[in-house]
Amino acid sequence: MIGRRIRDLLARGGEAMLAVVLALGFFLCFMGLLSFVFPTGTSLADLMRSEGLLGDGPAGAGSLLDLEHPGGGVESAVAVLSSVRRQVKDRPADAVAWSEARPGRRLGSHHAVQTAERSQATIRFGESSEMILDENSLVIVKGSDLVPSENRRRASLIVLGGTLRARVAAGGTETLTLEVEAGTAAVHLRTDAPPGKAADFTVQVNDDRSSTFSVFAGGARVVSGRGTTAIAPNQSVTIGPQGLIGPVLLLPPAPEPIAPPPGSSQLYPSSRARVAFRWSAPEGADGWRLAVARDLGFRDLVADERVAEPAFTLGNLRAGRYYWRVRSVRGELEGPDGPIRDFTLHQDRRPPALTVNFPAGVAHRREIVLSGMTEPGTRVFVGDEEVRVDAAGRFTHTLKLKRGVNIVVVQAQDDIGNITYRSGVVNANE
Numbered sequence: 135m136i137g138r139r140i141r142d143l144l145a146r147g148g149e150a151m152l153a154v155v156l157a158l159g160f161f162l163c164f165m166g167l168l169s170f171v172f173p174t175g176t177s178l179a180d181l182m183r184s185e186g187l188l189g190d191g192p193a194g195a196g197s198l199l200d201l202e203h204p205g206g207g208v209e210s211a212v213a214v215l216s217s218v219r220r221q222v223k224d225r226p227a228d229a230v231a232w233s234e235a236r237p238g239r240r241l242g243s244h245h246a247v248q249t250a251e252r253s254q255a256t257i258r259f260g261e262s263s264e265m266i267l268d269e270n271s272l273v274i275v276k277g278s279d280l281v282p283s284e285n286r287r288r289a290s291l292i293v294l295g296g297t298l299r300a301r302v303a304a305g306g307t308e309t310l311t312l313e314v315e316a317g318t319a320a321v322h323l324r325t326d327a328p329p330g331k332a333a334d335f336t337v338q339v340n341d342d343r344s345s346t347f348s349v350f351a352g353g354a355r356v357v358s359g360r361g362t363t364a365i366a367p368n369q370s371v372t373i374g375p376q377g378l379i380g381p382v383l384l385l386p387p388a389p390e391p392i393a394p395p396p397g398s399s400q401l402y403p404s405s406r407a408r409v410a411f412r413w414s415a416p417e418g419a420d421g422w423r424l425a426v427a428r429d430l431g432f433r434d435l436v437a438d439e440r441v442a443e444p445a446f447t448l449g450n451l452r453a454g455r456y457y458w459r460v461r462s463v464r465g466e467l468e469g470p471d472g473p474i475r476d477f478t479l480h481q482d483r484r485p486p487a488l489t490v491n492f493p494a495g496v497a498h499r500r501e502i503v504l505s506g507m508t509e510p511g512t513r514v515f516v517g518d519e520e521v522r523v524d525a526a527g528r529f530t531h532t533l534k535l536k537r538g539v540n541i542v543v544v545q546a547q548d549d550i551g552n553i554t555y556r557s558g559v560v561n562a563n564e
Contacts, residue, residue: 216433218253221253336468344375348468360377423461
């Protein structure tokens, strides 16, 4: 009787354990589904907490970047997601799940956009102002309103993580306001660009929740509860987690492109080309960021590489026209873009022409002279030995034979790697 009760207890315990395992498995599957639906990098709780701190108006808590500069008007939507590269997700204010972002998506108040690794998104305000969201970044488009007393429009963009680069082109009158959640007191930065000039700056949220503002054009003043600091073009300042403004630092200077030369054309024989890039190494830089794109605006990027040397070889390029530029890097600071250069790739699979005059009949000597013709600038090899080719493409070569049958292979190779072969059999009786 006792043994039977023990068996019943063990059976019930096993059933209870199975139920626990099934419940745990269901919970893990549910959490896995959530991790798939919601992007990584910032939790939903943090996102909701950030939105809750910001209030309803364009100027809320957190760091504030307020720009005054000529620009175009703002559409009825707060902004437009004008372009995306690779993995970008967005979430409207009234949605729970994130979805794959699409170009042309209109962004309303409190619409969130997040980029994954090696991804990028461009958010456009009006016709002349845009924000480029770098990889592993998260922003919330907060709102837009008109300031009648100042005859300007003010837009709000909250940067919760990562790096955002803003370009405000010359035009009408426009003010852009960026609010950065960085655990600091309110910080206000206003640019003063000369008339007809563009404003260009970046906002970066660092790992320690400090914020770095870098100005490339327009000049700026940073105002916080701890004081006021002026920032000139090509300068940067970091605001600490408690609102303390750090020293103004010079940005590393822009490098000068060297190769490929501007406007150059390159031929390649295979389905993909390899291009070697080189640029100068200005003093004060400890790294560089190379961008290669199919368009002058660098929206259709094919490469965005951080490198430690002033040279990089990029493969897997198709035929077409490309644009490239380089920034200098020092620590976490990136300098202004260097000059933009372009080059064009053309595919050429046509092998070089090659004619070889092999001797007819039987050779009665141990040495013969091969002659032939190819295209100027082509390299010619007889066996493993390279022979000289004159400016007209003619060549001669003294070939030593062995008694009996000799198989002679002649190869012509052009400067992009296309190859032509010619072979002949020479019988020697000496």
